[in-house]
Each structure stands twice: as structure tokens, then as C-alpha cells.
Amino acid sequence: KEKIMEELRAILKSGVPRKILGANLLILALWYLKKFRGYLKWRKSILDAYPLTKPNLLLGNIPDIIEAGGFDESYFKTLHSKFGEFAGFFLFPTMLNFSTANPDHVMELYK
Known part of the structure; x- marks a missing residue:
């Protein structure tokens, strides 16, 4: 030992x-x-490749969402006024999301 x-x-x-x-x-x-x-x-x-607002490296588009007044219709109106019917955004660094302002596009997904 x-x-x-x-x-x-x-x-x-x-x-x-x-x-x-x-x-x-x-x-x-x-x-x-x-x-x-x-x-x-x-x-x-x-x-x-996609129409996106440039995200913050660590926060994604959270600062843009806060600036628009929250994660509600006001943010999406701002987003679609900049990019048209189809736009994307990041929730935090890696959570990529897409939004469409046209309900027909959503219905196309469910066919």
C-alpha cells in the first residue's frame, strides 16, 4: 500500500x-x-437562401420582436411589410421559423 x-x-x-x-x-x-x-x-x-431579418448571434430576432411590441400580430405585420408574404425569423440562435401572410399557403401544407 x-x-x-x-x-x-x-x-x-x-x-x-x-x-x-x-x-x-x-x-x-x-x-x-x-x-x-x-x-x-x-x-x-x-x-x-431565405428572406430573413439579420438575427443577433446569441438572441436571434428576439430584439426585433421586443422592438415591435411583442410576439403577436404587430411583429408579424412588421415582418411581412419588410419581406412580403413569406418571411422567416429566429427565436434564439437556432430556432428557425417561417411565417406566411397568405392563408392559401398554409392550406397548401395540409393537402
Whole structure:
């Protein structure tokens, strides 16, 4: 038992666990960076493909919704006055939503 404890103390003093922890944290940070880069590419492709107000990176279009007076008819009137019958918006960073001002478009979905 004493020999095992001495070996553990020697390992801890050598700095190996700290190096292993540092390497793991670096790998984790690089993985998150790769995921975030993928998110930014997806976000750009969505913004280029659809009529959307430019969202805040962390809040989506929540500031626009607050400015319009809330998530009600006033926001959608503002949204459709800018973009026409079909428009999109983000609730928070990744919750992409689309809205149409034409009821016939909605009925087309249910056919």
C-alpha cells in the first residue's frame, strides 16, 4: 500500500496528469470550435437562401420582436411589410421559423 502511494505521489509531482488534462481541454475546445464554425456556415446559408431579418448571434430576432411590441400580430405585420408574404425569423440562435401572410399557403401544407 505504501509503495502504491509513493508511486502515485511521484506521478502527481511529475506533472503528467496536468499535461493530460490540458491536452483533453484543448481537444474539447477544438471540437467546440469546429461545431461553432459549422453552425456559422449553416446560419449563413439560411440567411442567403431565405428572406430573413439579420438575427443577433446569441438572441436571434428576439430584439426585433421586443422592438415591435411583442410576439403577436404587430411583429408579424412588421415582418411581412419588410419581406412580403413569406418571411422567416429566429427565436434564439437556432430556432428557425417561417411565417406566411397568405392563408392559401398554409392550406397548401395540409393537402
